[in-house]
Amino acid sequence: MAQKPFAGGGVWLWRDGAPGLAEPLSLADLAAAHPLWAADAGRLAPWREVVLGPACGPAAGTWLVAEGGPGQCAAAALVVGRCASSLDVARAFGAAGLLAPFASVVAVAQTSGRGQLRRPWVSPPGNCYAALAWPGSGGDLEAAAPVVVGACLADALYARGFAVRVKWPNDLLIDAVKIGGILVEERGGLLLAGVGLNLASAPDPAGLRRDHAAQASCLAAFGEVPGAVTLWTDLVKSGQTCYLQCVAASGSRALSRFLEGRLAWLGRDVRVCEGGSHEFRARIVGLAEDGGLRLLRDGAGPGQVLKLHSGSISLL
Missing domain, CATH: 2.30.30 (SH3 type barrels.)
Structure with a gap:
């Protein structure tokens, strides 16, 4: 087995998991986690078993690879069971050279999800908790990564009927309510964008900090969500195209105009x-x-x- 098994893209499910990284995750576990995950388990079938050997480092073990669905994603989406944080799993995989740009780790649930300033991110099953390998381009485009990631996601969600805007620097809003957040972390040359999207549920208002800037809601309150990983891989595909457009516009006023077009509260x-x-x-x-x-x-x-x-x- 090659040491970079995820280079061909697709949706991978980590059946074995690994102590200290993620709990095992079977297809039955996925279907039982939430109806949005159950929809994905069926939509992406059939699943093929692949065993990764020790040469694959932290990703060693049995994986299930989706062979169905409307089309394979070019960048791998690695679905893992309950973990501390998808960012932690992605950090381990990235350090082993297993994550190409725009590959992602998507957790069914998190026990220690984190947001800006390491505030806790409530992470029950049914929502999307992803860590996306973001290209390290250097210069202003990398410095603006939280806003660029947000604008690309907002652009993709807007095309799917969700009127999402970016509240600077890293929140995703529809109207005046928050449906997601972004946390960009860089360590050892690896740039990761942690993305939390409230697909089916939102935190209880009583649990929000007193100075929160926006009430929380979920995408399902504004339209149909096809499935957690189905939506996520679609957003990544569109986001990759959007990022390349940002690269082409980098260094010009065109980039800031594009980002401003996705900005919440402009002129307010x-x-x-x-x-x-x-x-x-x-x-x-x-x-x-x-x-x-x-x-x-x-x-x-x-x-x-x-x-x-x-x-x-x-x-x-």
């Missing part, structure tokens, strides 16, 4: 929290090429636009 007045307790009022006027948020502070003149690279915003 917001409360900005920068550096913990420092708050001020400003209007969102656009995005810089490096992903910074361009703001016109309340009372400032038109030529006094400032650029925000870290912090949080909420509607007034």
Whole structure:
């Protein structure tokens, strides 16, 4: 068996799992996890068994490869059982050279999912918890990775009837409610985008932190979701095309115009929290090429636009 078994793409299910990484996951387990996963188990059948040897490092063991469905995805989607975080599994696979750009690890459930500032991400079965291997392009495009990932996902979801916008820097909104979030991590040259999408359920409002910027909801409240991995692989396919368009536009005003077109609250007045307790009022006027948020502070003149690279915003 070659040491890069996932290079050909497709949907792979890790039946054996591995201690410390992910629990075993059978087709019966997948079908029982949630109706959205049950739909995928049937839609992607038949499944072929593949045994990966020790040369495949942390991915060694028995996998099931989907041979059905509407079409194979070019980048591998590796479905794993309950784990601490899909980012942790992807980090182990990536360190072993097993993740090509746009390959992903998708967890059925997480026990220690994390969001921005390592806030806990509630992760019951039925939603999508993915870690996507993102190309490390360097320069402004990599610096703006959270916004670029968000814009590509928003673009793909919009094409499927979901009016998604990116709340800077890394939340996905429909109207005024949050349906997903993005966490980009870079370690050892490996750039991963953790993506949490509320497909079927959202966190209880009572469990949200007091200063949350938007109420939580789920995609199912706005339209039909075909299946967790079916939707995810479709989004990745569209997102890869969108990313290549961003590369072509990199270094020009065309890139920031595209990103601004997917930006939530453009032209709206917001409360900005920068550096913990420092708050001020400003209007969102656009995005810089490096992903910074361009703001016109309340009372400032038109030529006094400032650029925000870290912090949080909420509607007034």
